[in-house]
Amino acid sequence: MTGAWPRAPDQRAAEHHASTAFNVDENGYLLVTQAASSQIVAQAKTVTDATASTPIPQNPSGVPTSLVARRRVHLRNFNNPDTEFAHVWVGGRDVTTSIGYPIPPYEELALDVTDAIQLYAIVETDKPVDLRSLELA
Amino acid sequence: MKERLQIDTSLGCKLRTTSVQLRAKTGGTPDRQQLPATPMLGRRLVRVLNFGRFGDPPGASPPLLHIMVGDQRVRWSSASDASGLPLRVYEYVEFPIDESVPLYAVLDPTLDPAQDSVDVRVLELG
Numbered sequence: 001m002t003g004a005w006p007r008a009p010d011q012r013a014a015e016h017h018a019s020t021a022f023n024v025d026e027n028g029y030l031l032v033t034q035a036a037s038s039q040i041v042a043q044a045k046t047v048t049d050a051t052a053s054t055p056i057p058q059n060p061s062g063v064p065t066s067l068v069a070r071r072r073v074h075l076r077n078f079n080n081p082d083t084e085f086a087h088v089w090v091g092g093r094d095v096t097t098s099i100g101y102p103i104p105p106y107e108e109l110a111l112d113v114t115d116a117i118q119l120y121a122i123v124e125t126d127k128p129v130d131l132r133s134l135e136l137a
Numbered sequence: 138m139k140e141r142l143q144i145d146t147s148l149g150c151k152l153r154t155t156s157v158q159l160r161a162k163t164g165g166t167p168d169r170q171q172l173p174a175t176p177m178l179g180r181r182l183v184r185v186l187n188f189g190r191f192g193d194p195p196g197a198s199p200p201l202l203h204i205m206v207g208d209q210r211v212r213w214s215s216a217s218d219a220s221g222l223p224l225r226v227y228e229y230v231e232f233p234i235d236e237s238v239p240l241y242a243v244l245d246p247t248l249d250p251a252q253d254s255v256d257v258r259v260l261e262l263g
Contacts, residue, residue, distance in 0.1 A: 071147040087195045091154035091260075099156045101260045102188060102195060104227070112147045112182075113262060119152070 039137040041067045044078075045121075047088055048128040053095045053120035057133035066115035067135035073119065074110045074134040081105035086127035095120045103131075151263035153177045158191050159204055159242055159257050161250040169211050169241040172259050176236035179263040183240060186229040188256040200226045204255050206242045213243045 024030055043057040043065075055064035056075070077088050081104070089100025090109060100122060103109050113119070123129050155173040172185055185206055189198025205213045207221030221243065222230055232240065242257060 085196065089154075092152050095154060099154050099258075101154045101184070101186065101258050104196065111152075111262065113152065114147045114149050116150045117148075117152050 039067060039069075039135075041135045043133045043135075045131050045133070046128050047121045047123050047131050050097075050123055050125040050127075053091075053093055053122050056090075056119050056121050056131060057135065064118070066118070067137045068115060069137045070113070070115040070135050072110065072112050072136040074108055075103060075119075075121075076108040076132045076134075077103040077105050078130040078132045079105040084130075086123060086129050088121050088123050088129040088131055090119060090121050093118070093120055095122050097122060097124060148181055148262040151177060151179055151261070153180075153261045155259045155261075156188075157242075157257040157259060159244055159255040161244045161246065161248040161253055169209070169243040172206070172240045172242050172257060173261075176239060177261040177263060178236055180234075180236050180261040182231065182233050182262040184229055184231045184260040185224070185240065185242070186258040186260075187224040187226050188258045189226045191254040191256040193256075198226045202226050202248075202253070202255060203245055204242050204257060205244075206230060206240065209239065209241055211241045211243050213245055 041057075043059060045054070045056055045058045047054050047056070057065060057073075059065045075090060079086050085105055087097075087102045087104055089095055089097050089102050091100040101109065111119075121129075121131055157170060157172050157174070159170055187202070187204050189195075190202055203223045203225055205211055205221035205223050211221035213221070224230060234240070244253070244255060
């Protein structure tokens with residue numbers, strides 16, 4: 001084990017467990033990764049309902065689903081801003097266009113949320129949105 | 138391959154979105170308003186978006202309709218006496234803070250209080 005003295009508490013902990021849990025690099029920094037482990041799922045859902053919230057993501061059969069042990073969700077409004085200008089609003093079950101978090105065309109919202117949180121979306125009347133989702137676990 | 142500690146930074150069980158109508162005040166320094174008025178218990182992340190003039194259709198507001206975001210000392214008495222983080226329309230800021238840290242915002246006091254209030258959208262995760 002190398003590194004300057006005195007070592008930080010994190011590094012001392014790392015030394016204690018280094019053989020089984022993690023490494024400390026040559027500068028004494030703890031090597032950490034936030035990379036997802038093994039799974040990625042992409043889905044597409046055209047959100048059309050302007051009166052009730054739509055659970056997202058949904059699988060190709062239209063069934064709400066979440067990736068097990070999910071750690072991150074990317075939501076992208078894939079409408080063309082020139083020809084299909086429309087927002088989608090994201091939030092909880094009670095989401096409306098008045099309180100939801102908006103995603104404009106070609107913009108994205110990334111949320112570090114597990115599969116314990118069910119996300120919902122809603123749009124304005126007659127302004128459907130092609131909503132793409134990417135989940136990581 | 139090096140062994141690395143994996144840290145799960147995902148947020149588990151709570152999500153809330155709210156809208157705050159940030160108003161300009163007549164005469165003198167405008168009052169700052171809390172975002173949101175009641176913080177979500179157990180929150181760990183807040184995202185604040187300037188969504189443009191309140192009541193405007195999406196995409197219709199002028200981009201220079203600024204708000205100023207900060208703590209309870211945030212102020213915008215004049216352009217040269219401002220304290221906080223300015224957000225133009227459609228700009229956002231994200232803070233990893235819990236419910237014990239209140240956020241505030243204020244409007245440019247030169248705006249017309251009869252015409253200009255800003256729709257601030259707040260997303261909280263916990």
